[in-house]
Amino acid sequence: MAIAESGMPEEAEVGPFYHINVKVNGKAYETEVETRLLLVHFLREQLGLTGTHIGCDTSNCGACTVLLDGKAVKSCAVLAVQANGREVRTVEGLAADGNLHPIQEGFMQEHGLQCGFCTPGMMMSAVALLSKTPHPSEQQIRMGISGNLCRCTGYVNIVKSIQYAAQKMEGGGKK
């Protein structure tokens, strides 16, 4: 094996860097990031928010879906610098005060997940859908999550999970 002369990792150079201010799940972060750093890697590796997953490299699978200023985005297709001055919400930010978000409850009650890998992204897309369309038809739900692939569930129970959340949220309160 050929070893690089630069030696230990600490000595390695990277860059260029950019200064960003970003709010994630209500908490403000001010930090330097490499300009090419993807938002998903910023969340997972710099902030340790590993609930957001990576399932492809062509922004097809949706496992990395988060909310950016309330809109669902695929965080593998957004640079961390693009989140500067904006607000990100991840799966870790769904539950509040120890109470599950209705979408989390829905997925558990309706068996909307199996391996759990697509689940965070799927729930974030569902939250974005429900914020725009509080009473979606089944077809609207299916369209709303069409950017999120699930290999385990066959989607029937995911649709039910989102319907559960819609009904639960009808009472108001959560958003």
Place this chain on the structure above:
Amino acid sequence: MTVQGGIGQSIKRKEDARFIRGKGTYVDDVKLPGMLYLDIVRSPYAHAYIRNINIEKALKVPGVLAVIRGKDLEAANLAWMPTLMSDRQMVLPIERVMYQAQEVAAVVADSRYAAADGVAAVEVDYEPLPVVVDPRKALEPDAPILRPDREKKTNHIWHWEVGDRKGTEELLRKSEVVVKENIYIPRILVSSIETCGCVADLDPVSGKLTVWMTTQAPHAIRTVFALVAGLPEHKIRIISPDIGGGFGGKVPVYPGYVIAVVASLKTGHPVKWIEDRSENLQADSFARDYHITAEIGATKDGKLTALLVKTIADHGYTDAAANPSKFPAGLFHIITGSYPFAKAFVEVDGVYTNKPPGGIAYRCSFRVTEAAYTIERIVDILAQKLGMDPAELRLRNFIRPEEFPFKSALGWTYDSGNYHGALRKAMDMIGYDELRKEQEEKRKRGELMGIGISSFTEIVGAGPSHTFDILGLKMFDSCELRIHPTGKVIARFGTKSQGQGHETTYAQILAEELGIPADDIAVEEGDTDTAPYGLGTYASRSTPTAGAAASMAARKVRDKARGIAAHLLEVSPDDLEWKDHKFQVKGVPGKAKTMQEVAFAAYTNLPPGMEPGLEAVSYYDPPNMTYPFGSYICAVDIDKETGVVKVRRFVAVDDCGTIINPMIVEGQIHGGLTMGFAAAMLEEISYDENGNAWGGTFMDYLLPTAVETPKWETAKTTTPSPHHPIGAKGVGESATVGAPAAIVNAVMDALSPYGVTNIDIPITPWKVWKVLHEKGA
């Protein structure tokens, strides 16, 4: 009296609590101090000499620490590794690459970005060689020999056959009606949403290797590492953390795992390797790629006589299939399906091509989908030829309930079944007769509508040790059960869930057997330092093997507990019966002890001479395979102008024996149906004549989304397995096995007025439109 979470209850899943909060721990979530990242240089050519690999520039890339080539591995005798099927596979090549996207070199760096920069800077000089992608051409006399390293100078790997060739051929000759069809089942990949990867950590001080790894079979991997790398087995710890879907794709040992281990050894740091999606789609081991010719005979009134099946199996450049050792074509000889043939014969020839290894499952027990698809397709083609309703043909021929246990023409002993019951139920649910009437009317109007049936028989639960082993390791599985003084339980298993919900269902089996609420039972899997040895989770084997071990371990505990209960109740153990989940004095229901009371006594108040504690281990060697079955009916409408097939309804009646958690079983069936639909309608990895992979990203390899996926309608019949302790059979894969034939049969039924008998999957709009166009529709 029921116990919380006992068998048959749809309790919510224990594992969901962490998954819905984003608190699962998948392999890419593992982060160790000083951890480095590994990325892989891959070949753009399907077959080429490597003239030179220049790593000068790569080593100068900031953050890059090392580059590993085949020749670096050669010294440690690790450039090649043995496969499970007695072949060998390159970890990194010395001189030749054999398929597009094959590993060529690996870069280790301090971040995944630097590793990718390093990969881009590695310069490889290739000399392209002639490429063979079609296994039939690979068998031609002038085909280039792809594996000159083998003694046999041919691309033919092995021939395998079972059954009575002469008798079958004779009976076919005598049969009044015979149909024959060529069926190709293309190369596809499970592509679980989590790709494969690992974190390898070889502690330079203790010499202990810990690998967090996306593996469905951690113990088998540990032993393979010990045998191949020569590491002492007690210094290898394989941890399967949460796994984001497996479906068979996480059974093989991929080169990346081995390179990561070597990289950790060489650098003294933990090393993470996570494949990206295009690597997963282009380089991981594949399923299917079977070129099948099937011939079936019958009498004029539709009584089946004989079945003859010949297959060319494309195994890619090496035979790295994950099959039980004695079965190079897996359990393909379940191909007689739900029918009592007088004679049958099946032969398979394995062939090398310039593709990644084949022979891996696509959510199916060792080639069972290929078998079920073929028999259910050819029976339908026969019905078409006979002018008989395909339901009627099946009902006339099914093995009858009273014939179980039934010895199939190819040697399997089916444990139990009621095929007529399942099909009749599916017909009732979908309103079969009305659909046929509607179809008749639509045909008069020139509209295309089809109804397809698939009545499959599966074979799962590998398996009995007299027949089933992998690398000599018998295919038992295990449960280690310990009851704490306060009546709470921990149980560990040799299997590994990838979404199936083992933490919940195993707890339910134990709850039922012990009378302890499922909420009080913790289930652990996937850590070889703590779990008992087992062969892992694939081929729907967990419930038939480890689930049975749970029952047997619990019954061992109960045997000991009976003595303690007798001591507490001051009666003879023979005076006690286990009833309503507790030990009762016979005839005195009020006088009883629960397992929790017994557990406390096991540590505090034992009968004289009894050893303290309350625990047991079971290694369960199943006496037979289990044979889940089902009948699916699909109704499709086809748009003549575009060739688009719309699945209007899909009814699935499954029988997997005793059901532990109906909610989970239904979820498994939904998922399996969707993968069956995917294979029938969307997915294929094909290659051009130069061996370039089509379908190498999710842009081209189409997984079904919520929009295309039909709304599944499910139901069950229950025919318990007579040999499993709780009568369960396993269900993870049934639907993937059964669904494709139902869909394709429906499409062919719609097209039958044009004399079409087969379109190879996936049934794309283009293929349908083309056939219609050719037939002048």
